[in-house]
Amino acid sequence: MSVKPKSLWQKMWEPKDLQSMAPATKVLSYSILLFWTFIVLFPLYWLFVTSFKLPIQVSDGPYYIPFIDFEPSLHAWEYIFIDLGRDTLRPYMNSIIIASSSTVLAVFIGSMAAYALTRIEYKPKVGSIVGFIVILGLVVYLTVVVKMQWQLTLSIGFALFVSFVFAFSRYFKRSLGNNDILFWIISQRIMPPVVSVLPIYIMFQQLGLLDTHFALIVTYMAVNLPIAVWLMRDFFARIPVELEESAMLDGASRMRVFLTIYMPLAKPGLAATTMLILILSWNEYLLALFLSTADAQTMPLMVAAQNATRGPQWWYMSVLIVVMIVPVLIAAGFIGKMISKGQLSGAVKG
Amino acid sequence: MQTHKMNVKRKRSFGEMLDQASPKLLILPTVLIILFLAIYPLLLSAYLALSRFKLVRGGFELKFVGFRNFKKLLFGSQEYHFLGTVGEILLWEWLLIVIVIAALCRWMFRYLRSAKVTVVGTLGRSVTLVVFSALTVLAFAVLNGTGYPGSLMITLFYVFAGVSIQFVIALGLALLCAQNIRGKNFFRMVFFIPIMVTPVGIAYAFRMLMDMSQGPFSPLWTLFGLGEFSWAADASMARWVVLIGDSWQWIPFLFMVLFAAIESQSKDQVEAAQLDGAGAWRIFKDITFPAIAPVAATAVLIRLIEAFKIIDLPNILTNGGPGIATESMTLHSFIAWRTQDLGGSAAVGYSLLFIAVVVCVSFFNFIGQKTQPKGA
Amino acid sequence: MSVALKAIRKSYGNIEVVKGVDLEIEDGQFLVLLGPSGCGKTTLLRMIAGLETVTEGQVYIGAEDVTQVLPKYRDIAMVFQSYALYPHMSVAENIGYPLLLRKVTKDKRAAAVLDAAKVVHLEDYLDRYPRQLSGGQRQRVALARAMVRRPKLFLMDEPLSNLDAQLRSQMRAELKHLQKELAVTTVYVTHDQIEAMTLADKVAVINNGVVQQLDTPRNIYNNPANLFVAGFVGSPQMNFIRGQVKAGGFSSECSAVQCPGIEDNQASVLGVRPEDLQIVEDASAEINARIYSIELTGDETIVTCSIEDRSPGSQVVVRMDADYEQKVGAQVAIKITGERVYFFDAESGQRLDSEPHTARALR
Incomplete structure (x- = not known):
């Protein structure tokens, strides 16, 4: 067999060798990638430019490039940061406090559970779980329908459950495994927040905690916990079990093993998980809409509120959105570096 | 040899006891949080969905009404809002419906004749069969132009159309990026940005961009004679605009996952196929895609789960309008809550939960499992 | 093809x-x-x-x-x-x-x-x-x-x-x-x-x-072409002894042999495979060494000996019969018995001879 001379079509679409790209593929790939870069960046550019426009420049039709098309003005920035001042800063601080503390809590508590589920074998008895569900149903019934005090019903329920477990647990044969627990935790994520937010709203209302940082932090943490468990379990599972065994033989407690061996080794995983949850809680809208009104108002609500009585205030909105993106970008750059570093050291070890 | 006597009772320190209890202590916080903030609310919500909420002096009153809230959604005053307005189904549409349902039945039948029939499997497949058949009929009844879709079909439109479009685009971008190109890291970083922008912000940004007379593309629209066209007043255009905004935000997620999967596939397998004479398309079809399929299935599942919860974009981009044309179920539930109809709100929420569970579990069991490595 | x-x-x-x-x-x-x-x-x-x-x-x-x-x-x-x-x-x-x-x-x-x-x-x-x-x-x-x-x-x-x-x-x-x-x-x-x-x-x-x-x-x-090939092929490895060639004789601190036909060279290496060596009682042996370790593989015994060389810790490995026994640390004499002895230039690694020397030629 001799190698046939290539046709023009082949020359266009077939690379010279495996390290390079064919001319047509190259042109096509780069144009699509650059086109998508434009699609991604243009809305952000437009927001950025709009934040420097006067209302008249927005309503008069499109102006594209500052200094050439139109004279940029800082009026919107002045309004948001000087005129509104504290009213901007408060939701901004709220968002920072709520997003960061709920993320830290979710990642830490989730990591604990994820570690436990990778390295410790659990065998919850089916019978105990059925008993628990029955008792919980009873508690709900007593609280909501019979209108007993929830403090009372909860403690009765707890006492009932403890005595139930002690009395009957040795008769239960069938038990579930770690994967069932994991599935149960992850499946909570399927639940649309709109289903649970009404009762949570009522719960916090009863406790007098509506419109507080606490309510939002706890709720965000609960909503994001399944993600943390799910992602961290994968990262922990990759850490060789011998490390834990040798540390335990050296006399370390489980908690110490978790804190001094697993957490540092899973740093890239922690970074990725933290980043994802941080983004989710920073941008969260629906739960905040239900649970906060003024004091604990977060940035997404503040942005949404710019659509007020006089129609959408594009320039103010743009400022707020740009200001909201910046910290996430910074965090992403910082955390992204950690992720890639971790992967690199992992690759070197082979 | 001297035998040791084992009757010395060691006193256990507090720390040691703590260590012994650590398996429980490690997992307890997660379990408690989920019990209190997910399971307990879920049960309460079930009760809410079955009752009527009324504000009374100094508080509120809940009256148990059974399935009346659901009845209202399916057959009563809210039917137009939830299911939609049923239009006329043409003959050829009936034919398509029959084909779809026949395919589902055949799938069910083949399972029943296979060797591995179980009670749970049969039950699960029956639920999938019934729900998907019903949804097929409903889809044709409300989406063929003669009827109007309700929040159920609109949500499913966002979920299915959105996730498929996002998956295809993300996969294409990931494949392009995984080639031997310059600026791989630049593209990867830029393509990731949209996921960091708050959906509320995206909604406003797209409202600005899609402004036909003042937006940046208005000269283009005018050129096509669309300068006066208002997409916000057109039901199906409005839905597509919401979908575009949603896709802009979520393609990055699928892109990142798929890109990582493609980059980490075995180079040897690709090279072996190249030596055997496989072209780019065959390598993708026979080697790359099966290799990334398990990761892709997980990513799509996550995306499906999240897609059911869409609210920010339709709420701000179109405020659910025109009419109810872009209203997702979450938004429907929120609107019901705002009008003090807590029972109705919870009922919509529960319906959403039901549909989401059926779709996600079906996907996981019947599609996700197929992508798993063979012969395990 | x-x-x-x-x-x-x-x-x-x-x-x-x-x-x-x-x-x-x-x-x-x-x-x-x-x-x-x-x-x-x-x-x-x-x-x-x-x-x-x-x-x-x-x-x-x-x-x-x-x-x-x-x-x-x-x-x-x-x-x-x-x-x-x-x-x-x-x-x-x-x-x-x-x-x-x-x-x-x-x-x-x-x-x-x-x-x-x-x-x-x-x-x-x-x-x-x-x-x-x-x-x-x-x-x-x-x-x-x-x-x-x-x-x-x-x-x-x-x-x-x-x-x-x-x-x-x-x-x-x-x-x-x-x-x-x-x-x-x-x-x-x-x-x-x-x-x-x-x-x-x-x-x-x-x-x-x-x-x-x-x-x-x-x-x-x-017939390895150079030091690298000689050292890489063969297990246990070929033994190398550093020394110099002067007037048809190779000498190092622990050994001295004849090597007719090789030009004078200040830094040269003698190479000999373990199977071409024997530990003997003979006083006329070429190399003096001390036993470092003895490994029995079943059909033979691999004896590692340390020699006093300019580079400290140098070792010579000898293949002996399975019944060979000796104490670690014993002083022994090693004799070149085989047919293949090679000479290399220490710097370039190239062979100095065209054919391997036989044991007889060394004496």
């Missing part, structure tokens, strides 16, 4: 990994590229396959210059170290994949797959998936996939290195048999000298991106 490499060079940026290699492989020959890891042997193989571009030089398959030809037109089959089986395809699908790409009809394909599977004794496993197979079986699937389409050339990149020792020697024999039966030119990369010695018609010893010696296994062992 014959293969020829002409002045092949390969560099990644500023680092040159292959520095001008010329090789001729005859039709049907089994050539082994042998060298330590990182010597450029795998890069060389991948350049023959077309998986790696050639920075300079030409690759010929048959009479044809294929340097600029894509791998898929070269008609080459390769067996990878990782086997590179497709995990989602059954054994039959894996083996049949190259034929599927060539649009062979289903019936013909099934027949060819069955034939290939029979050759490697896998006909009962056609419906299994790779992950259900043992390492050796996977290896055989990879082999069957390579030979099912009768390529012009087999390339193998350390195909046996993931197997355990016993399986490896078994597969070695099978491989050699198969290659002779199919009579397909084969290039085989390994760092294992036993594989190289047993499999090859010709061995190319490679180091630092340069071919050190290209010869039959016998010649490589008996």
Whole structure:
């Protein structure tokens, strides 16, 4: 067999060798990638430019490039940061406090559970779980329908459950495994927040905690916990079990093993998980809409509120959105570096 | 040899006891949080969905009404809002419906004749069969132009159309990026940005961009004679605009996952196929895609789960309008809550939960499992 | 099909990994590229396959210059170290994949797959998936996939290195048999000298991106071209004693022998294999040493002795009979008894003699 001379079509679409790209593929790939870069960046550019426009420049039709098309003005920035001042800063601080503390809590508590589920074998008895569900149903019934005090019903329920477990647990044969627990935790994520937010709203209302940082932090943490468990379990599972065994033989407690061996080794995983949850809680809208009104108002609500009585205030909105993106970008750059570093050291070890 | 006597009772320190209890202590916080903030609310919500909420002096009153809230959604005053307005189904549409349902039945039948029939499997497949058949009929009844879709079909439109479009685009971008190109890291970083922008912000940004007379593309629209066209007043255009905004935000997620999967596939397998004479398309079809399929299935599942919860974009981009044309179920539930109809709100929420569970579990069991490595 | 490499060079940026290699492989020959890891042997193989571009030089398959030809037109089959089986395809699908790409009809394909599977004794496993197979079986699937389409050339990149020792020697024999039966030119990369010695018609010893010696296994062992080849081939390693050559005599701190016909050299090395040495009671022995350790392998005893050399800690290894016994630390005398003693230049590593010296010539 001799190698046939290539046709023009082949020359266009077939690379010279495996390290390079064919001319047509190259042109096509780069144009699509650059086109998508434009699609991604243009809305952000437009927001950025709009934040420097006067209302008249927005309503008069499109102006594209500052200094050439139109004279940029800082009026919107002045309004948001000087005129509104504290009213901007408060939701901004709220968002920072709520997003960061709920993320830290979710990642830490989730990591604990994820570690436990990778390295410790659990065998919850089916019978105990059925008993628990029955008792919980009873508690709900007593609280909501019979209108007993929830403090009372909860403690009765707890006492009932403890005595139930002690009395009957040795008769239960069938038990579930770690994967069932994991599935149960992850499946909570399927639940649309709109289903649970009404009762949570009522719960916090009863406790007098509506419109507080606490309510939002706890709720965000609960909503994001399944993600943390799910992602961290994968990262922990990759850490060789011998490390834990040798540390335990050296006399370390489980908690110490978790804190001094697993957490540092899973740093890239922690970074990725933290980043994802941080983004989710920073941008969260629906739960905040239900649970906060003024004091604990977060940035997404503040942005949404710019659509007020006089129609959408594009320039103010743009400022707020740009200001909201910046910290996430910074965090992403910082955390992204950690992720890639971790992967690199992992690759070197082979 | 001297035998040791084992009757010395060691006193256990507090720390040691703590260590012994650590398996429980490690997992307890997660379990408690989920019990209190997910399971307990879920049960309460079930009760809410079955009752009527009324504000009374100094508080509120809940009256148990059974399935009346659901009845209202399916057959009563809210039917137009939830299911939609049923239009006329043409003959050829009936034919398509029959084909779809026949395919589902055949799938069910083949399972029943296979060797591995179980009670749970049969039950699960029956639920999938019934729900998907019903949804097929409903889809044709409300989406063929003669009827109007309700929040159920609109949500499913966002979920299915959105996730498929996002998956295809993300996969294409990931494949392009995984080639031997310059600026791989630049593209990867830029393509990731949209996921960091708050959906509320995206909604406003797209409202600005899609402004036909003042937006940046208005000269283009005018050129096509669309300068006066208002997409916000057109039901199906409005839905597509919401979908575009949603896709802009979520393609990055699928892109990142798929890109990582493609980059980490075995180079040897690709090279072996190249030596055997496989072209780019065959390598993708026979080697790359099966290799990334398990990761892709997980990513799509996550995306499906999240897609059911869409609210920010339709709420701000179109405020659910025109009419109810872009209203997702979450938004429907929120609107019901705002009008003090807590029972109705919870009922919509529960319906959403039901549909989401059926779709996600079906996907996981019947599609996700197929992508798993063979012969395990 | 014959293969020829002409002045092949390969560099990644500023680092040159292959520095001008010329090789001729005859039709049907089994050539082994042998060298330590990182010597450029795998890069060389991948350049023959077309998986790696050639920075300079030409690759010929048959009479044809294929340097600029894509791998898929070269008609080459390769067996990878990782086997590179497709995990989602059954054994039959894996083996049949190259034929599927060539649009062979289903019936013909099934027949060819069955034939290939029979050759490697896998006909009962056609419906299994790779992950259900043992390492050796996977290896055989990879082999069957390579030979099912009768390529012009087999390339193998350390195909046996993931197997355990016993399986490896078994597969070695099978491989050699198969290659002779199919009579397909084969290039085989390994760092294992036993594989190289047993499999090859010709061995190319490679180091630092340069071919050190290209010869039959016998010649490589008996007549190494330089210090590197002498040291790399043979286990236990060849013993090296540093010293100088003066007026036809080699002397070091622990030994002195005659070496007629070798020019004076300040820094030279005497090389002798362990099997060419004996520990003796004789006072006229060439090397004085102290026993460092004794290892019984079953059919022989490997004795490691330390010698007082200019470089401290130098050792000489001697192969003795299985019944040899001695205490660690005992002072012994070592005599050169075999027929092969080599002299090298310490700096360039080149041989100073053209033929190995016999023991008699040393006295």
